[in-house]
Amino acid sequence: MNLAPNEQDAFFQPMPSDERATLFEHCARSLDRSLAVGRHGLPLIGGGDWSDGLNRVGAGGQGESIWLGWFLNATIANFVAFAEQRGRHDRAATWRQHATSLIEALEREGWDGDWYRRGYFDDGTPLGSASSSECRIDSIAQSWGVISGAADPARATRAMAAADENLILRDDGLALLFTPPFDRTTLDPGYIKGYPPGIRENGGQYTHAAIWSVQALAKLGDGDKAAELLSLLNPINRALTWAATQRYKVEPYVVCADVYSVPPHVGRGGWTWYTGSAGWMYRAGLESILGFTVEGATLRLDPCVPRAWRDFEIVFHHKTTRYEVFVENHTGVCGGIARLELDDQALPHGSTHITLVDDGAIHHVRVILG
Secondary structure (H helix, E strand, O other), X not given: OOXXXXXXXXXXXXXXXXXXXXXXHHHHHHHHHOOOEOOOOOEEOOOOOOOOOOOOOOOOOOOEEHHHHHHHHHHHHHHHHHHHXXXXXXXXXXXXXXXXXXXXXXXXHHEOOOOEOOEEOOOOOEEOOOOOOOOOEEHHHHHHHHHOOOOOHHHHHHHHHHHHHHHEEOOOOEEEOEEOOOOOOOOOOOHHHHOOOOOOOOOOEEHHHHHHHHHHHHHOOOHHHHHHHHHHHOHHXXXXXXXXXHHHOOOXXXXXXXXXXXXXXXXXXXXXXXXXXXXXXXHHHHHHHOOEEEEOOEEEEOOEOOOOOOEEEEEEEEOOEEEEEEEEOOOOOOEOEEEEEEOOEEOOOOOOEEEOOOOOOEEEEEEEEO
C-alpha cells in the first residue's frame, strides 16, 4: 500500500501478497529502498529512523539522518557477502559503491567540529549541532560512528569524548540520549517534542541508546569507561539504598526503557518490561566487555575490561561439551590477548579464537591479557 502525498501513515488490514520471494530478497529490497539520499548525500530520514519520535524532521521528503548513515553502512558491510554467495554481484557492487559515497558524505556533512550531527531537517537546518539551541549533541550519532567501524578513528574517539562530557551525568547516575531537550524551539522535530523536557526520548536516559555507548567505548578499547557506564545502567545499582529505591520507583530487577533527567523526576524510571534494552545489555556485558562471542562452531575472545580487573571466569556448554574459560589480567590492561591456551597447549601467537567440538568432555581455555 502506498501513502498519498499528504499522508504520514495509514492503518489497514495487511493481506498476503501475490508476490513471493526469499528472505534474502526481502532484505535486499529493503536495502535497495534505503539508498535514496538528500541534498547532503545522506540517507533520507522519512517518518523517523531509530527514533520514531523524530517523525517530522523529514516530513517533506528532504530530511536526512546521519545516524542512519552509520547504521546503513554497517548493514551493507554485513550483507554484501550474502549477495556474493548468491551470485548477485551486481547488487553487491551497487551496495559497496553506495557505502563508499556514504562514508564520504558522513565525514563531509556530518562532522560538526567536536562530534557528529544527528541529521538535517527538510529545510537543511542541522540537527544535533553545536549551533542548535536544543538537541546540540545526540548519543547514537557518536556511538554508531564507532560501532559501524566507518568513522574516521580520530574523529570517532573525539566524538565519544564529547558524548562522555556532555551526556554522562555521573552525579545523577544518567546517560542522556541527547541534550538539551526539545522545549521552545520553533523547529518541529515530531512527536518527541510532545514529551515534557527530560522525559523518555526527549532528553532523558534512553537505555537502548546508552548501551550502544558501552559497546562503542569497548570497541575503542576503553574498558574502564565501558564497564563504568554499564554499571551505571545496571538497574540493581538503583536500589542499593531505600532512598535510591524511592527515587527510581520501578522494578530494579528488569531493565527499563528510560530514566527521567529533569526535576522533580530526576532518576525516576519508566516503561519497564517493554524494551529491547535488556538483550542489548546482555550482549554489551558478555560480548563487548567480557569479549565472549560464539559464531557457529567458533568461540571468539576479545575482552575489554577495567584495568583493575585481575581475572574472571566463564563457563558455558557447547552441545555436550563443557568449556571453562579463565581470563588473567595481571598486568592491568584493558585488552589485547598476549597468550591463548586450549587444554594447556598454547595456540599460535595472535590467535583470538578456538574451534568448538562436541565430544562430551571438559575443555579448559586460558586467556592472558597483555
